[in-house]
Amino acid sequence: MTAKPTIVVTGIGVVTSIGSTRESFWSDLTQGVSGVAPIAAFDASPYQTRIAAEVRGFDPLAHMPRKLAGRMARNSQMAVVAAQEAVKDAGLDLASMDTVRVGCCVGTAAGDYYDLEENHRNFLERGAKGVSPFCVPKVIPNMPAGNVAIALGIHGPNFAAISACATGAHSIGMSLMLLRAGQADVMLAGGVESTMTPFVLNGYVAMGALSKRNDDFAHASRPFDRERDGFVMGEGAGVLVLETLEHARARGAEPIAEVAGFGATADGFGLAQPDPEATWTAKAMELALRDAGMVPGEVQYINAHGTSTPAIDRSEAKAILKLFGGAPPLVSSNKSMIGHTLGAAGAIEAAATALTVKHDLVPPTINYAVPDEEIPLDVVPNVARAVRVDAAISNSFGFGGQNGVLAFRKV
Numbered sequence: 001m002t003a004k005p006t007i008v009v010t011g012i013g014v015v016t017s018i019g020s021t022r023e024s025f026w027s028d029l030t031q032g033v034s035g036v037a038p039i040a041a042f043d044a045s046p047y048q049t050r051i052a053a054e055v056r057g058f059d060p061l062a063h064m065p066r067k068l069a070g071r072m073a074r075n076s077q078m079a080v081v082a083a084q085e086a087v088k089d090a091g092l093d094l095a096s097m098d099t100v101r102v103g104c105c106v107g108t109a110a111g112d113y114y115d116l117e118e119n120h121r122n123f124l125e126r127g128a129k130g131v132s133p134f135c136v137p138k139v140i141p142n143m144p145a146g147n148v149a150i151a152l153g154i155h156g157p158n159f160a161a162i163s164a165c166a167t168g169a170h171s172i173g174m175s176l177m178l179l180r181a182g183q184a185d186v187m188l189a190g191g192v193e194s195t196m197t198p199f200v201l202n203g204y205v206a207m208g209a210l211s212k213r214n215d216d217f218a219h220a221s222r223p224f225d226r227e228r229d230g231f232v233m234g235e236g237a238g239v240l241v242l243e244t245l246e247h248a249r250a251r252g253a254e255p256i257a258e259v260a261g262f263g264a265t266a267d268g269f270g271l272a273q274p275d276p277e278a279t280w281t282a283k284a285m286e287l288a289l290r291d292a293g294m295v296p297g298e299v300q301y302i303n304a305h306g307t308s309t310p311a312i313d314r315s316e317a318k319a320i321l322k323l324f325g326g327a328p329p330l331v332s333s334n335k336s337m338i339g340h341t342l343g344a345a346g347a348i349e350a351a352a353t354a355l356t357v358k359h360d361l362v363p364p365t366i367n368y369a370v371p372d373e374e375i376p377l378d379v380v381p382n383v384a385r386a387v388r389v390d391a392a393i394s395n396s397f398g399f400g401g402q403n404g405v406l407a408f409r410k411v
Contacts, residue, residue: 004180005179005245006258007179007245007258007259008257008258009242009256010241010248010254010255010256011092012085012354013082013084013085013239014082014351015078015082016234016338017035017236018034022085025351030361030363030364031384032382032383032384034219034367036218036339037051037053037054039052042197047202049201049204049212050214051211052234053236054196055235055236058074073112073114074194075111075112075193079106080144080147083239084151086239086241087241091252091253101185103178104148104187104188104189105158105160105161105178106171106190106191107144107160108144108167108344109191109193111139111140111141114194115132141160141162148188152188159174163398164399164402165340167343167344167396168191168238168345169395169396171189172262172406173264175242176242179244187243189242190237191344191346191347192343192344193341193342193344194235195235209272210230210233211229212229213229217232220232221339222308222369223308223333223365225308225372226372229310233342234341234345236341238347238348238349238351256355257355257409258409259407259408260292260391261287261290261294262287262288262404262405263284263403264402265284266400267403278315278316278318278322281397282318282322282323285395292391296324298391299324299391299392300387300390301387301392303349303352303394304316304320304395316395317374317375330380331378331379332364332365332379336368346406349396353393357389357391357410360386362380364385365379368381390410391409392409393406393407
């Protein structure tokens with residue numbers, strides 16, 4: 001059997017509520033900075049939840065021509081900016097490369113609700129004349145990936161994974177498989193989400209999924225804490241440059257970490273509630289480690305899905321204990337700071353996991369005050385922890401029971 005090629009992360013691009021460069025994101029994440037604030041995108045005063053982790057001050061015109069930006073939805077703009085940052089961070093000279101060997105898989109869980117809602121309102125008020133010719137090209141979920149290719153001039157495999165909150169992880173996992181199969185030398189992989197509208201907000205409110213700590217917004221997202229009351233909506237993008245180690249070394253690039261394994265399962269249980277036995281989330285972690293040729297005892301850190309919802313946090317803890325037994329690794333949740341970025345979550349958190357492996361510094365779970373006896377884990381409460389991290393996994397679990405886990409290790 002032919003050995004699998006080693007695939008590494010060489011560049012990271014993020015757009016988040018706490019930082020939109022690799023350096024600012026990592027600094028704020030490890031310092032425990034909260035990106036949650038009262039909603040600025042619209043007047044949320046009539047609603048039960050009035051807080052979110054928005055990307056404030058995002059200006060696409062600082063990164064692309066006005067005409068190009070005007071043809072994109074906000075999610076595509078964020079994806080393009082994150083991809084540009086990732087390419088820059090990786091030191092990729094796309095002009096000198098065979099761009100058929102450079103692909104892109106950037107997914108989104110929901111797509112563009114801003115333009116969908118606006119065009120629907122205009123259609124009801126003005127009829128057919130109220131619909132923009134850019135409506136469909138903005139709204140369809142594959143367009144962030146398509147727009148990244150257009151903006152960067154790349155021509156390799158181009159598609160979008162769509163699997164709710166596991167989207168970013170699945171995008172990276174699918175890209176890993178393409179690189180291993182020799183279908184590309186470089187993949188831009190990740191996820192994006194921007195759905196900060198009253199309609200979407202209240203859809204999650206109707207499910208009982210969101211925190212209502214409006215007057216204590218900085219402490220609203222509190223994964224694994226006994227007093228957690230739901231997640232906080234976030235927005236953002238994460239794109240990783242993945243390439244074979246051989247390709248990276250040939251161009252003198254310094255790898256950040258190896259993407260060593262990927263595991264995916266389906267709960268086959270419920271629309272939004274996880275399997276209470278956590279069988280299939282544990283299995284996804286097991287498969288990612290098996291793919292990486294690792295065993296649970298080699299893992300020092302888990303970047304948790306950690307949404308801050310009662311049932312999902314309990315289920316994830318059960319899955320971790322099921323696989324790792326009585327000596328689980330350190331666990332923390334980035335969502336305590338950046339909220340739940342939905343389709344972008346798996347990609348942004350994968351970026352954080354790769355940086356954890358590189359820097360031997362585990363970001364904290366902030367807002368942790370009251371331990372939950374059903375979650376007997378060291379969640380690195382409130383303060384980052386310096387510890388040797390040779391291997392780590394990143395968990396992403398989506399509505400519909402779609403699970404994706406990525407394994408990383410030092411190069």
